[in-house]
Amino acid sequence: MSSQSTLVDPYADTLELPISGDFPVVSATWEREQIVEHLGVQYQVVRELGRGGMGVVFLARDIALHRLVAIKILRYEFASSEEHRERFRREARTTARLSHPNIVPLYSFGEVGDFTYIVMKYVHGLSLGERMRREKRLPAAEVQRIVRDLALALDSAHRDGVVHRDLKAENILLEGGTGHAMLTDFGVALQRSLDPVRADAAHVFGTPHYMSPEQAAGELDIDGRSDVYSLGVLAFYMLTGRLPFDAISFEGLAAKHIATPAKPVATFAPGAPAALCAAIDRCLAKQREDRFGDAGELAAAMDAFPAKRRWFQRLSIASTPIVHSRVAAELAIVGAAMKALMRWTMI
DSSP, rough: OOGGGGBOOOTTTOOOOSOOOOOOOOOOOHHHHHHHHHTTTEEEEEEEEOSSSSSSEEEEEEETTTEEEEEEOOOOOOOTTTHHHHHHHHHHHHTTOOOTTOOOOEEEHHHHHTTTEEEEESHHHHHHHHHHHSSSSOHHHHHHHHHHHHHHHHHHHHHEEEOOOOOOOOGGGETTTTTEEEEOOOOEETTTOOOOTTTTTOOOOGGGGGOOHHHHHHOSSHHHHHHHHHHHHHHHHHHHHHHOOSSHHHHHHHHHHHHHOHHHHHHHOOOOOOHHHHHHHHHHHHHGGGSSHHHHHHHHHHSSSEEEEEEEEHHHTTOOOHHHHHHHHHHHHHHHHHHHHHHHHHH
16 A cells, blocks of 8 residues: 555645655545555545445545545445445435536446445535534525525436435535535435335335424335425524424434424524525425425525625615616716815815
């Protein structure tokens, strides 16, 4: 193993790997060692980004293309399990068929023995989960924008026959600079158009706090409106800093999702726009027929009411004839005053 493969490059992602210097060493793990052994010619490991239920994600540099990527590895505990490897393959195939600006794209997938990996775009920024842990709650205008981004991403996925089934704060990445919300982790997604009722369809997948009533009940017929409910839970959390339901067991949570109406979000965010609160409450309806018909309708609802703007932003978009004439009159007054001032200073 090359000594350079253990270096963390502190420089910009478009620069070459420095040939010398005192840099921290990446901790040794089985997953990382597999990347070095099997992919070391193409990728240089930078650091571990995080661990999930099935995988470990590393930040790495694509040596040939001079760009950063995220490499997700099936964890060592599951590497020899054919069931988990198949789920990993399904995640790769599902993500590969999706194309939307708010969905993290997949670059490649591969298997070498027990080593199974996915290479994805690296999103410069942080997860929504991390953002929420720092700030507790987000401004209403930002909640509106994030919900719109995610609704558009989900609408695209649903049109391709894919239901995410695990929408939560940790699976949302916020791009640095733009703040765009990007959806990732289709590890338990359901591909309705390929195999709408496969063997594991009755299993309860997802994260209990975000599950739709039909998902919590283990229903077979899950469609895009289940993701709309989960997005409503996420919006409730962003706006209020709390989840609509909590319990000490999965059974308790499932029962609340199925039978207990969520309190109106305005109860915990009294200053939030009424239209935004109404949209979130509609997402959380128990009966899927009472929610938005699809994620695209929810995205349109987010566009239907304006986000709060600063005073100078409102001035910049004024374009009516009355405003133009008023501005012209004010400029004429200022001009006349300047001329008078100049005459007085010349006397």
